[in-house]
Amino acid sequence: ETVIKGNLKLLVPDCPAFQAHPRGAELLSETLAMLAQVPAKYVSIASVQCGRRLSSEEQPSWPRSLQSKQPVTVSWEISAPVGLASASAVASIMSTAEASYVKTVLDKTMQDLGITDVVADVSSIEMTSDVPLSPSPPSNPLPTLGLNCPVKPSAGIFQTMIPLCQTCAPLRVLEEEKCLYDVTDCQALPPGQICKVKCREPYIALGPPTNGTCAKGNSIIDRMVVWSKPECVCPEPQAQQGYVKTDEVDSLGLSVWGCASGYAGKPVVRCNPTSDCSGVETFLDGCKALVTCAVPLVDNCRYDISACVAVGPGATCELKCKFPLIGGFTVAQCKENNTDPLKELDYYPLSCMLRECPDPSPWPEGYNKTADGHWKCAQGYNGTAINRCELGPTWSVDCGATAKLTGCQKVVNCGMPKVLGIEACTYDMTLCQSTEPGAKCEVHCKDPLEGVATQVGLCSVCLLLCGSVVVGL
Known part of the structure; x- marks a missing residue:
């Protein structure tokens, strides 16, 4: 087993918080594994040590954004059952890594792992090991992410690793746009390169070609090219009707x-x-x-729309109340430049009312018509006669209206007043059982009560006060 050791120096706002981060070790291991192009299981973090926060006077060459941060030294180890040649290649890669490149890999690892609460800048990376460097170390093996990719070790387990940089997948467009855009320049785009997307002939471009870009340092196989659509318009048409x-x-x-x-x-x-x-x-x-407007859908028994057939765009017509309804007329208009054959005429609402209609046949009981055409209550009826026109039962079929007379009630006798309780034993209502309208009846005191008889007029009850009898013991 070959062991390669080294240090990664970072600058962070708060070193103790960085040490205590629950995924800090995972982030560092994955970053170093990507740098060395080895599986993360072979990378271990030996220690994370905080340094003294340096003042701007002590590090005047640092950018202002780094001067307030605290140094962190991460000690790491890479151990794997590989040969000396493979270990030497890894050692060469790690010893020549540039801080800017390591920072880019660190940021990408945070993105891949979904870690968003870590802020860190890389100041340097050091490799200290007894493993000799590769006899022919690659020239500029770890540049900042661009067109070139780190050299892939040639032996042992490292042969199965995916290079850090991958060519983006050929640009594909939607089926309905395949004849609109020319994307032949974007079929095998290396990381960090730009291709041109043009309008396909005979379409006319409204501007210059747009760019498609493959991300710098792309490590995702078949990653899509990021691009924008150029604005393409149709070629000149031929004249046609209309x-x-x-x-x-x-x-x-x-x-x-x-x-x-x-x-x-x-x-x-x-x-x-x-x-x-x-x-x-x-x-x-x-x-x-341009076409005429459609006749509006109205109650044909209520409105006369005979003058509003085939009204052209911008023209008007009169919509009237239909006999026997009254209410005048309103103006209907077809809108200007109408091209919709289903568009109805626009008109202000018109109120049409039934005021005259044929007399009911036969006349209802209790009503008479005077010589001047007015209705009144017949003999034996009382009230005010009202003649109201209403829709007939077959209105929707024949537009029939009918007169409805109301207001006259038949004259009837008054009944005996109702008395309850002790009054039923006090008053004699025998003569008031059925009293004609306008007539009067007498109410007496029942025996043994005494009193003066009182007349009740016009069918209304007027009770008298009867004297009381004192019964001796």
């Missing part, structure tokens, strides 16, 4: 189209590519023929 080419041109020098006379809408240039992307069919869309 459209007219204006004298104006847009910013690209293309013609501006308008709707021809008798049409309305907003013209738009559209195009459909052929199935094999060998050509494009361009056409105009958005202008529709």
